[in-house]
Amino acid sequence: xxxxxxxxxxxxxxxxxxxxxxxxxxxxxxxxxxxxxxxxxxxxxxxxxxxxxxxxxxxxxxxxxxxxxxxxxxxxxxxxxxxxxxxxxxxxxxxxxxxxxxxxxxxxxxxxxxxx
Numbered sequence: 001x002x003x004x005x006x007x008x009x010x011x012x013x014x015x016x017x018x019x020x021x022x023x024x025x026x027x028x029x030x031x032x033x034x035x036x037x038x039x040x041x042x043x044x045x046x047x048x049x050x051x052x053x054x055x056x057x058x059x060x061x062x063x064x065x066x067x068x069x070x071x072x073x074x075x076x077x078x079x080x081x082x083x084x085x086x087x088x089x090x091x092x093x094x095x096x097x098x099x100x101x102x103x104x105x106x107x108x109x110x111x112x113x114x115x116x
Contacts (some may be wrong), residue, residue, distance in 0.1 A: 005046050006030075008101035015062075019106075022049075031106055038069050038088025040103065045091035047104040052078060064105055068092065 010030050019025040027030050031039050031047040037054075039047040048066055050057050055077045057064040069088040071081035081091045095103060 005040070005044065007044065007046050007095075010104070025049075025106065030104060036069070036088065038065075038103075040088055040090060040091030040095070042090050044093065044095045044098065044100055045088060045103040047106065048088075048092070049106045054079065066092075066105075 006029065010028075013028060015031050017030075020026065021029075022031075022034050026034050029036075031049055033039050033049075036048045037051060038045055039049075050059055050064055050066065054067045054072050056065075056067045056072075056079045067079050068083040071079055071083050073080045085093055092103065095101075
């Protein structure tokens with residue numbers, strides 16, 4: 001059974017929360033996928049993970065430029081194709097259109113850190 005989506009602030013996990021690794025993050029329910037960068041689907045996105053897998057992603061403190069899901073060259077990790085509004089990318093667009101709380105954002109540093 002799929003977990004219920006959680007939008008907005010997650011009690012007990014304010015911005016700046018730190019997790020030992022992606023497993024601990026997933027177990028907390030804050031960002032459930034262990035690998036996917038976007039937690040969400042066609043109804044909206046609840047969180048994103050910036051992990052260094054896309055060199056075109058940028059992070060400026062509490063603001064990020066996130067390239068989305070797919071469309072990158074595995075050899076260079078550079079964006080080479082436009083995103084398609086499917087899977088997690090559709091969820092990000094849906095969240096923007098519906099003006100729901102923005103997805104939680106996480107960055108993989110030595111420890112996983114919540115940045116918004």
